[in-house]
Structure formats: C-alpha cells, structure tokens
Amino acid sequence: MSNDPHMDDAIRQAYRAAAQTEPGPQLDARILQAAHAALESPKQTPARWSWLVLPFSAAAVAILVTTLVLQLRPTPSTQPLESAGAPPTSAMKPEVAATPKPEKKTPGPTAPASRASRQDQAAQIAGAEAALLEQRRKESEKMAAAAPPLPPLARSVESAPRPAPSPAQPLEDADAAAVGASAAAEAEPRPVPEAKLEAFRSQAKARSPEMPTDKQIEDIRKLQREGKLEAAKKALAELRKQFPHYKVPEDLRGLIEPASKENK
Amino acid sequence: MEDLRPDEALMLAYRDGDAGAFDVLYGRNRGKLYRYLAHQAASHADELFQDVWLRVINARAGYEVTAKFSTWLFRIAHNRLMDHFRAQGRSLIEFAEPQGDDDDCPALDPPAPATTEPDAMLARKDLAQRILGALDELPAAQREAFLLSEEGGLSLDEIAATTGVGKETAKSRLRYALERLRLSLGDAA
Numbered sequence: 148m149s150n151d152p153h154m155d156d157a158i159r160q161a162y163r164a165a166a167q168t169e170p171g172p173q174l175d176a177r178i179l180q181a182a183h184a185a186l187e188s189p190k191q192t193p194a195r196w197s198w199l200v201l202p203f204s205a206a207a208v209a210i211l212v213t214t215l216v217l218q219l220r221p222t223p224s225t226q227p228l229e230s231a232g233a234p235p236t237s238a239m240k241p242e243v244a245a246t247p248k249p250e251k252k253t254p255g256p257t258a259p260a261s262r263a264s265r266q267d268q269a270a271q272i273a274g275a276e277a278a279l280l281e282q283r284r285k286e287s288e289k290m291a292a293a294a295p296p297l298p299p300l301a302r303s304v305e306s307a308p309r310p311a312p313s314p315a316q317p318l319e320d321a322d323a324a325a326v327g328a329s330a331a332a333e334a335e336p337r338p339v340p341e342a343k344l345e346a347f348r349s350q351a352k353a354r355s356p357e358m359p360t361d362k363q364i365e366d367i368r369k370l371q372r373e374g375k376l377e378a379a380k381k382a383l384a385e386l387r388k389q390f391p392h393y394k395v396p397e398d399l400r401g402l403i404e405p406a407s408k409e410n411k
Numbered sequence: 412m413e414d415l416r417p418d419e420a421l422m423l424a425y426r427d428g429d430a431g432a433f434d435v436l437y438g439r440n441r442g443k444l445y446r447y448l449a450h451q452a453a454s455h456a457d458e459l460f461q462d463v464w465l466r467v468i469n470a471r472a473g474y475e476v477t478a479k480f481s482t483w484l485f486r487i488a489h490n491r492l493m494d495h496f497r498a499q500g501r502s503l504i505e506f507a508e509p510q511g512d513d514d515d516c517p518a519l520d521p522p523a524p525a526t527t528e529p530d531a532m533l534a535r536k537d538l539a540q541r542i543l544g545a546l547d548e549l550p551a552a553q554r555e556a557f558l559l560s561e562e563g564g565l566s567l568d569e570i571a572a573t574t575g576v577g578k579e580t581a582k583s584r585l586r587y588a589l590e591r592l593r594l595s596l597g598d599a600a
Contacts, residue, residue, distance in 0.1 A: 155589050158542070165543050166446050166543065168446050169441065170460055175441065177461065178465075178468075181464075181465060182437070183430045186428055
C-alpha cells in the first residue's frame with residue numbers, strides 16, 4: 148500500500164503482535180446470553196397463538212352477521228298485520244277456502260248433516276268473496292280506463308302494491324288470538340275451528356262495511372281537479388252503488404247528485 | 412471439533428435458530444471488533460461493543476448474504492461509532508468525504524529522528540507500545556481505514572462502502588496511515 152510493501156507487512160505484523168486487546172469474559176457472557184435468549188423468546192409467543200387468529204376472526208364475523216340478520220328480519224307478528232290490510236290475495240283465498248279441510252281430518256261429535264251444512268256455508272262464503280273481488284277488480288279497471296293517463300310517478304305509485312279494503316280487513320278488528328292464529332297459519336298451516344271461523348266472519352261483516360280503495364277515491368278527486376265533473380260524478384255514483392255504506396269525504400260531496408244526497 | 416463453516420453460513424444458521432452457530436461466530440469476530448472500537452473510543456469500547464452485537468442479534472431475522480459477514484458487522488460498528496461521536500459532540504467532518512481532492516491527508520511531517528539505541532533492536536514490548544501510540548496519533552479517518560483493513564479484513568472497496576467515501580479516498584487514507592505508522596516506527600520497524 149505504501150511505497151515499500153515489505154515495510155507495510157512489517158507494520159501489520161508489528162500491529163498484530165501489539166494489539167491483543169479483547170473483551171472481558173463478563174462482556175462475552177452477557178452477549179452470548181442475549182443471543183441465546185433472543186432465539187428462545189420469539190418461538191413461544193407468535194407461533195403458539197397465531198394459528199388461532201383466523202378461526203376466531205371468522206367465528207366472530209359469523210356471529211355478528213347472524214345476530215344482525217336475526218335482528219333485522221321481520222318478526223312473524225308484523226307480517227299478518229300487514230297482510231290484514233291487503234286485499235285478499237291468491238295466497239289468502241285458499242286459506243279461507245281450505246279452512247273446512249281440517250274439520251274433515253278431525254271429525255267432532257256433531258252429526259254428519261250439520262257438518263255438511265257448515266261446509267256448504269263455507270263454500271258459499273268463499274264463492275261470494277271471490278265474486279265480490281272479481282266485481283271490484285272490474286270496477287277498478289273500468290275507472291282506470293276512464294281516467295286520464297297518469298304521470299310517470301303516479302303510474303309507478305299505481306303499480307306499487309297498496310293496502311285495500313277487503314274482506315280481510317276485519318282481521319284488524321279481530322282479537323289478538325285470531326291475529327296470532329293467522330300469523331301462525333302463515334308460517335305453518337293449522338286447522339281453525341269452524342265455529343270460531345263462523346263467528347269471526349259474521350262479526351267482521353257486521354262491524355266493518357266494505358270500503359272503496361284509496362285509488363278509487365283519488366281517481367275521482369283527480370277527475371274533479373281536472374274539471375271533468377261529469378266523469379267524476381259518474382264515477383262517484385258508481386262507487387256509491389258499489390259501496391252503499393261508504394261515507395263520502397267532504398271534498399267529494401259536491402259531486403253527489405241532489406236526489407241521492409240524503410244517502411250520504 | 413472446529414466449525415469450518417464461513418461466517419455467513421453461521422449467521423444464517425443462527426437466524427434459523429442455531430444458537431451454537433452464534434457462539435462460533437462471536438468467537439471468531441469478538442477480538443477484531445473490540446479492537447476496532449477500542450482504538451477509536453477506548454473509554455466506551457465495552458458499551459459500543461455490546462450495542463453492536465445486540466444490533467446483530469436483533470437484525471438476524473432479516474439477515475441475507477449480500478456481502479461478507481465482516482463487512483456487514485463492521486458497517487454496523489461504524490454506524491454505531493458515528494452515533495457515539497455525534498452524541499459526544501465530536502465533529503464528523505474528519506470522517507467525511509473530502510471535497511475536490513480525494514487525497515485528504517495532509518503532507519507528512521518529516522520523520523522524527525530515530526532513537527538509535529546501542530543494541531539496535533527494540534524489545535517486543537517497546538515496539539508494541541510505539542505502534543499503538545502511533546495508531547492513536549493518526550487522524551481518525553486514517554485510523555479507521557487502517558483498522559477496517561487490519562481487523563476487519565476489508566478490501567478497499569469494502570472500506571469505501573463501509574465508511575461512505577469513494578474508493579480513492581479510502582485508498583489514500585490507508586496509504587497515509589501506513590506511511591505514518593512506518594515513519595513513527597522509524598528504523599525500529
């Protein structure tokens with residue numbers, strides 16, 4: 148490295164001979180102990196528990212999701228109340244019509260003749276309900292055809308399902324037991340005692356007159372607003388024929404023909 | 412039985428959990444590292460020595476063989492030494508890369524007149540004292556270059572990389588260090 152390589156070697160040798168300094172044994176012991184301890188500690192902590200992290204996380208997430216789903220799911224008691232205000236759908240009709248069936252399965256001590264008469268009554272009620280519904284549907288269609296086309300928003304509202312007066316409305320007036328029975332029947336069909344059903348129907352018919360739909364009323368209001376008074380009067384008259392017990396709202400009473408005002 | 416594995420293999424073995432590999436590695440390098448530190452910061456040599464080895468221990472998980480183990484070890488030691496000097500308030504300019512001229516060593520003074528002893532032979536002890544005294548008298552950068560070469564076995568490139576200077580600067584520092592040591596020894600060497 149310097150000018151004389153032999154001299155450099157001599158210097159290096161002299162240095163190596165002179166430099167004998169070394170760390171003390173205590174210092175050696177401390178460092179070796181630290182080196183060994185470092186190898187032992189990390190093996191214990193992460194390796195033992197790390198494999199549990201993923202399963203525990205997955206289980207926690209599953210429990211959380213399940214809890215949320217159960218919390219957000221509609222309870223069975225609310226569903227029948229909603230359906231009580233809805234028109235009798237095809238899903239409900241068989242229920243009503245099928246109610247006599249359980250009686251066949253569980254014959255009571257009554258005579259066969261009385262049982263046949265009850266079945267006839269039930270069939271008559273179901274037939275009357277079906278005929279009424281059909282008639283109402285035709286009326287609604289007729290009124291919708293007579294009314295001017297609705298704006299897009301109104302159309303979308305029209306297409307949306309809405310509650311309507313129906314023979315199912317008496318369910319609102321039914322006692323809690325009947326509602327509970329209805330709810331249970333939705334989840335799992337159960338036979339309803341014929342006597343109770345009969346009492347329920349008669350009570351419902353007496354207490355709750357049949358009502359036009361909101362849409363029918365609203366259509367008449369719309370005709371009135373648009374100045375189509377003749378059409379509105381005609382529609383209201385048809386409505387009153389269809390629902391003689393219906394109390395006409397204040398804003399529509401002007402459309403009632405003088406001859407029939409006493410019926411309002 | 413002596414372990415013939417190179418230092419790098421020993422460090423990898425230690426990384427993988429072989430405590431015995433560290434014992435061998437430590438035994439091979441303890442004296443060199445200690446002297447490197449002791450000749451530059453004598454009063455804090457123990458503290459610095461322990462810190463450097465603890466850094467080695469803590470860095471084992473990420474250790475990969477990218478250079479000689481001694482290069483890696485002495486780079487850690489150099490950095491720790493610089494931290495120490497900085498904490499002591501000592502200027503690091505003398506260790507820095509010189510500006511403009513890679514030959515950062517001042518002109519050598521003319522050699523002191525050699526003490527001619529009648530026997531013309533210095534005792535071994537006297538020689539040791541003189542060369543160690545001359546080493547202490549060296550500028551810090553030259554002394555470090557000499558120690559990295561002598562104790563660490565580092566090449567010029569490795570010295571340059573470890574100290575963060577160019578190769579020519581490292582070469583210059585080492586050349587002047589040897590020259591000064593030779594002159595200090597005079598005829599005795």
